[in-house]
Structures are given as structure tokens and as C-alpha cells.
Amino acid sequence: MKPTIKIDFVSDIACPWCAVGLGNLNQAMEELKDKVDFEVHFRPFELNPNMPQGGQDAIEHLTEKYGLSAEQVKANQANIRSKAMEAGFEFHPEGRKRVYNTFDSHRLLYWAAKEYDLKKQAALKAELLKTYFCLAVNLDDPKNLLDAVTRAGLDPQRAQTILDGDEFTNEVRAEEVTYTKVGISSVPSIILNDQYLLQGAQPPESFINAFEQLTQGS
Structure with missing residues (x-):
């Protein structure tokens, strides 16, 4: 019987x-799929919880937040775009236009896990990331969220009902508090078996090493 590793992403x-x-994690899990079962839960964290409707120009936001010049931001974006390509995400060549509030996306992800399963949640997570970074479209437009829901194979009518109301608001807020209380202040933060923490966009090899250490003797 294969050991199971629980992953809170x-x-x-x-x-x-x-x-x-995430792309690197997926590559690592694929590498070890014959030896280990993985149980991946996507947990919410908001980088910009106070971002208003309409969002903010991405370059303006990043220069203000990190004290960089526009040229430095663009150079950083080019580097990230290259890393994303290696990880399986083809970011938009011009980058995202604006930074948006993501709370509704987290509500939809919670719904996917609750009313479907973790595989559907993972599919929706990938599609929402593609919506934001690969398509670089308006995240405040519900149609773009619903398109991601449809591509992930979930019910867009049910998703529309969620977006029209406040379902899963309390649940998502509670999860956010849980992870900030244990000291998580940057993402991605990846918790293995409720005990071990990996932070940042680790390469596949780092994940593989961590998984092998966890399963030694299993």
C-alpha cells in the first residue's frame, strides 16, 4: 500500500x-505517482484583500508595493514568465494588465472542494491561474470566472449563484485566519502532513526530496 502525503497549498x-x-509541485507529484498518493488541498491567502472593484494597474501596483522602477518590474515579470513556462503555464507575453481582488475566486475554490472533490478543486485552481496570468483578462467580470469554472468541468449555474450571494464567505475567512495565525505571511507556502513547511516556488527536485524524506521507512 502506497503512503499518502497531505499537502496544504x-x-x-x-x-x-x-x-x-504549483506547476513544479505537479511535476514532482507526477514523478512519484507510482510510489506515493497525494492529497492536495488549496487554501486561501489574499495578497491584496483591500483591493477595490476595478483593481489597479499592475505596473503601478508593483512599483508602489515593492519600491521598484517600472523597468525593474518588467524585468522581474520577464523572469517569472520564463519560470512559469518551465512549470507549464504560458503567461501572457505582455503580462497581466491589472491587479484584482481574488476573494470570489477563493469562494469558488472552497465550493469546488466541498461539493465536488479535490481533483475538481485542483482543476479550477489551474484554470483561475490561467485566467489571471495567461489570458490576463478582467477578474472582476463574473463571465471570466464562470468560463474558468466551465473549463474545469464544474457547474457554471451553481457558480453564478455563489457569486451572486455570500456563500462560503465565512468559511474562507476562517481558513485565512487559520494560516495567518500560524505565521504564514507570504505565498506559496506548502505544508506537508500538517508538520513541514516549504515556502516559495520550489523547484521540482526540492519537492521530490521532501516527499522521499517523508516516505522513508513507509
């Missing part, structure tokens, strides 16, 4: 390094 779909980290 704490992240935000507004985080490009979360896409890189």
Missing part, C-alpha cells in the same frame, strides 16, 4: 510565483 491566484510553484 496556501496561495493566491494573484501570485505569479504560486503558479510556478
Whole structure:
């Protein structure tokens, strides 16, 4: 019987390094799929919880947040785009246009896990990241979220009902508090078996090493 590793992937779909980290994690899990079963839960973290409707120009936001010049931001984006390509995400060549609030996306991800299963949640996570970084479309437009839901194979009518109301708001807020209380302040943060923490967009080899250490003697 194969051992199972539980993975809590704490992240935000507004985080490009979360896409890189997820792609690398997927590569590592694929490498060890014959030896280990994986149980992946996507947990919410908001980089910009106070971002208003309409969002903010991405270059403006990043220069203000990190104290960089526009040229430095663009150079960083090019580097991330290259890393994302290696991880399986083809980011938009011009980068995302704006930074948006992502709370509704987290509500949809919670719904996917609750009313479907973890595989559907993973599919939706990938599609939401693609919506944000590969298509680089307006995340405030519900149609773009519903298109991601449809591509992931979930019910867009049910998703529309969720977006029209406040379902799963309390549950997502509670999960956010859980992870900030244990000290997580940056993403991606990947918790293995509720005990071990990996932070940042680790390369596939780092994940593989961690998984092998966890399963030694199993």
C-alpha cells in the first residue's frame, strides 16, 4: 500500500510565483505517482484583500508595493514568465494588465472542494491561474470566472449563484485566519502532513526530496 502525503497549498491566484510553484509541485507529484498518493488541498491567502472593484494597474501596483522602477518590474515579470513556462503555464507575453481582488475566486475554490472533490478543486485552481496570468483578462467580470469554472468541468449555474450571494464567505475567512495565525505571511507556502513547511516556488527536485524524506521507512 502506497503512503499518502497531505499537502496544504496556501496561495493566491494573484501570485505569479504560486503558479510556478504549483506547476513544479505537479511535476514532482507526477514523478512519484507510482510510489506515493497525494492529497492536495488549496487554501486561501489574499495578497491584496483591500483591493477595490476595478483593481489597479499592475505596473503601478508593483512599483508602489515593492519600491521598484517600472523597468525593474518588467524585468522581474520577464523572469517569472520564463519560470512559469518551465512549470507549464504560458503567461501572457505582455503580462497581466491589472491587479484584482481574488476573494470570489477563493469562494469558488472552497465550493469546488466541498461539493465536488479535490481533483475538481485542483482543476479550477489551474484554470483561475490561467485566467489571471495567461489570458490576463478582467477578474472582476463574473463571465471570466464562470468560463474558468466551465473549463474545469464544474457547474457554471451553481457558480453564478455563489457569486451572486455570500456563500462560503465565512468559511474562507476562517481558513485565512487559520494560516495567518500560524505565521504564514507570504505565498506559496506548502505544508506537508500538517508538520513541514516549504515556502516559495520550489523547484521540482526540492519537492521530490521532501516527499522521499517523508516516505522513508513507509
